[in-house]
Amino acid sequence: MLRIGLFTSIALLLAAAGNAQTRLAAYEMNQRLGRGINMGNAFEAPSETAWGNPWQPDYFKRMAQLGFNHVRLPVRWEPADRSMSVPPYTIAPEFLQRIRQVVDTALKYKLHIIINMHHHEALYADPAGQKDRFLSQWQQIADYFKDYPDSLLFEVLNEPHGNLTPDLWNDYFALALARIRETNPTRIVLMDVASYGGLGGVADIAIPDDEYLILTPHYYNPFHFTHQGAGWVEGADAWLGTKWHDTESERETVASEFAYTLAFSDTHHIPVHVGEFGSIEKADLGSRALWTTFLARWFEEHNLSWAYWDFSAGFGIYKPATGAYVDQLVDALLVNPMPEPTPVTQIPVYVSNFSAGTDGWKLQQQGGAVGSLTVADVKLNVSVSSPGTEGWHLQLVKNNIPLKQGKLYRFSFNAVATIDRSLTFYAGRAQSPWDAYSGYNGVRVGTAEAAFGITFTMTSATDLAARLVFDLGKDS
DSSP states (O other), rough: OOEEEEEEEEEEEEOOOOOOOOOHHHHHHHHHHOEEEOEEEEEEEETTTSSOOOOOOOHHHHHHHTOOEEEEEOOOSSSSSTBBSSOOOBOHHHHHHHHHHHHHHHHHOOOEEEOOOOOOOOHHHHHHHHHHHHHHHHHHHHEEEEEEEEEEEEEEESSOTTTSSSSHHHHHHHHHHHHHHHOOOTOOEEEEOOOTOOOGGGGGOOOOSSSEEEOOOOOOOSSSHHHOOOOTTTTTTGGOOOOOOOBHHHHHHHHHHHHHHHHHHHHHHHEEEEEOHHHHHSSSHHHHHHHHHHHHHHHHHOOOOEEEEEESSSTTTTTTTEEEEEEHHHHHHHTTOOOOOOEEEEEEEEOOTTTSSTOOEEEOOOOEEEEOOOOTEEEEEHHHHHHHSGGGGGGEEEEEEEETTEEEEEEEEEEEESEEEEEEEEEOOOTTTOBBBTTTEEEEEEESSSSEEEEEEOOOEEEEEEEEEEEESSOO
C-alpha cells in the first residue's frame, strides 16, 4: 500500500520584468567536457542535406573559437546507403570514413566529440527484431574507432522510447556496452535515459558495473516555452507567445525537477551530462537568453556538463545563411554570469493545508485502480491499493480553479511517499478534451518530504472552472 501526503497551492505570478564504483575517470572526463553544443539536423537526418543543415568543417573551428569544449554529433546509422538491414549488418565503409572525417576535424580544433546512435526508429518499434543489428553496429563502430584518443566518446542510443521499454533499455545498453568494451575497455560511454530521455526516466536506470560511464538526460522544460510553434509537436502553435520570466519560482521548478537526478548521481557515483537543452527560434529571444543563461550557469554550479541544442538549425546560435551569430544566445551560454531572479508579486488563487478536511479534492478511480482519500496531520493522504494500468486510472482532482488567459501561474505542492513513487501533475480543462494548460509534469516523490512545482503561462482562453490534477496510477 502506498500513502502520499500533499500540501498544495496555485498562485498567479506577476513578473516585474552507495555502490563500489568511483568512476574517477568519468568524473574527470565530465569536467573536461564542460560546455558543449550539438551539431544537430545534419547526420541524424535521413541524408546529410535532408534537413537543410549540412555539416561544414568550418563549424567546428567556430565552436572552438567561441570557447566550447566539446561537440555532440547525432548520427542516424540506419538508412540503406549507410548500413545493411540484414545480416551481417555491415556499415558502409564510405559512411564510416565520413564520420571519421568529422571526428578528425573536431580533434583538429581541440574539441572533444561525442558520437551517438540517433533516430533508430526500427529499434524503437521492434527491439527484438533489431537487437542483433543494433549490437553489430556498435561492435563495428567501436572497432573502427578503437585507436582514437579518449577525447572521442560514445553515446549508445539517443532518447530510447516506444517498445524499447526502460527495462529493455537497461538490458540492451548493457549488451552494447559489452560489445564496446571488447575493443575499447576504458573509453567513456554515455548512457541515455529511457522514456525519451527525460528526467522522469532516471529512476528506471540500472547502471552496469563499469567505471567509465556518464549518465545523460535531456531537458526541455517548460516544454510549452521551448517548443512553442514546433511543427512536429501537435498543438504547439497554441503555445506561441509563451515567455520565460526567470523568476525565483521558475528557477525552483528546475531545481525540483533535477533533485532526483542529482540524488541519483550522488548515490550511484555517476556524473551527469545534460546532452540536450535548448529553445526554438520562434520563442521570444529575450526569454530564450534568460532561460539559457540560467540553465547553463545552474548546470555548472551543480557540476553538470552540458551540450546546447543546437549550433545552426532551428534552435541554433549561428545562422548559416547570413554567417551571423545570435549574440544573445552565445553570451547566455558562454559569457553571462548568473543574474538575480526577476522579482514578482504573488496573488494567491488557491491555497490549502487541509486543516478543514479534503477541501473539495476528490479521488477518481477507474480501470481497476483502487485507492482511498483521508486527511491526517493537516495532510491530504492518498492510499493506493491497486494503481491500474495508466496514470489517469487514479486521479486526485480539485475543480473550479480560475485561470485567466495571458497570466503566469505557479502550481506548487509538498509531497512525501512511503516508498519512492512517480506521479504526474498538471492544471487543465475539466471537460473534453481534458487537456493540460500547464503541460504534463512528471516527478519522483521520495520518502522525505520535498517541494515540487511548475510555472506556466495560460495561453488558452480564460477558464474559470479549470482543475488541478495528480495522476497517481501505473507507477514506474
